[in-house]
Amino acid sequence: MTSPQPIPRLVLLETGDPGVPGLESHSPFCVKVHRGLKVLGLPYERRYGIPSSFKKYNKAKQVPVLLVADEAVSGSADILRRIQQLAGRTFHGTNDPKLEAEAYIWEEYADTCVNGYVVAARWADKRNWALVRASIFRPVPPPMRPLIAFIFRRKLASGLIARDVLRSGEETCWRRFQEQLDALELRAPAEGFWLGRLTSADLALFGQFQNLRLPETPWQRDQVASRKRLSAWLDRVDAYTRQKAPDDDMPRAVAAG
Numbered sequence: 112m113t114s115p116q117p118i119p120r121l122v123l124l125e126t127g128d129p130g131v132p133g134l135e136s137h138s139p140f141c142v143k144v145h146r147g148l149k150v151l152g153l154p155y156e157r158r159y160g161i162p163s164s165f166k167k168y169n170k171a172k173q174v175p176v177l178l179v180a181d182e183a184v185s186g187s188a189d190i191l192r193r194i195q196q197l198a199g200r201t202f203h204g205t206n207d208p209k210l211e212a213e214a215y216i217w218e219e220y221a222d223t224c225v226n227g228y229v230v231a232a233r234w235a236d237k238r239n240w241a242l243v244r245a246s247i248f249r250p251v252p253p254p255m256r257p258l259i260a261f262i263f264r265r266k267l268a269s270g271l272i273a274r275d276v277l278r279s280g281e282e283t284c285w286r287r288f289q290e291q292l293d294a295l296e297l298r299a300p301a302e303g304f305w306l307g308r309l310t311s312a313d314l315a316l317f318g319q320f321q322n323l324r325l326p327e328t329p330w331q332r333d334q335v336a337s338r339k340r341l342s343a344w345l346d347r348v349d350a351y352t353r354q355k356a357p358d359d360d361m362p363r364a365v366a367a368g
Contacts, residue, residue: 118197119180121148121155124165126174127250128157133353134321137247139229140187140222141175143318146352147191150309151198187318188218191311203308210306217305217312225319227276228288232328234267235277235284242327289334296338305344309351317348 125141135145148155155177163172169185176185177193184193195201203210233243244260251259271277277284299305305312323331324345336342 118153120178121153121194121197122158122178123148123155124158124160124168124174124176124178126162127159129246130249131325133349134325137322138174139226139318139322141318142321143187143314144175144177144190144194146314146317146348147194147202147311149354150202150314150352151194151200153194153198187315188215188222188311191218191314201310202314203306203310205308210308210310213306214310214312217310218315221312221315221319224291225316227271227274228284228291228331229319229322230267230274231271231276231281231284232323232331234264235271235281236328236330238330239328240264242329246325246327285330288331292334292338292341296341299338299340299344301340302347304348309348313348314352317345317352320345321349 123141123144125136125144126138128135129137134142136142162174165174165176166172168176168178168183171185173185175187175190176183177190178184179193179197184190191202201211203214232239233247234240244256244264248256248260248263268277300307304310305316320335320341323335325332335345
């Protein structure tokens, strides 16, 4: 890492605050970035909106986007790399390329495989839909709420088939989820962080699983809780990376994804 430069104004473009203590966002990718910024001690502001409202910064109409002065950095993985450059240090405090390579593999696993189960739990699992709709769409005006919820659900649930999450049906999906949890339970460290030192692997995996440890997804929450080593590691990451959130500068907006 290069020597730190003066920190420009940082503004995180994201979906709305969920109103849940200890959870910055219903977007796992936004949680990942929040915790990375806090670990590095970088001051930042929050700006809320639906993803499409930030399309001038990201043509994919996705969040998070981090405004670094006049530069827009989109995608949580790219944002984590950029904020380490700004801080002049890595999350783990070393310049070990092998550690970075392994962290990248785990980060990609979290952002793709684990995220598929987060999306399925919210938008495809009929056991959860009433709770998810009431929580995530709470900021939407009541007359618009049913239509907006229907549009989001149809779009996101259909994408799960293309991602091969639900291609073989819900029963297979949740059996595979349990198998993934069993494997992660065996892999989870008894102490410390996923790769010994805190890396993007911890931030990415935490962002996804923290969004499954909510009342809106009770079956998935209980499945994670039953894996004691995995849960203990999640609690350690939470305690280490949680700090006072910055002041909000805009009203709440609907969260998605």
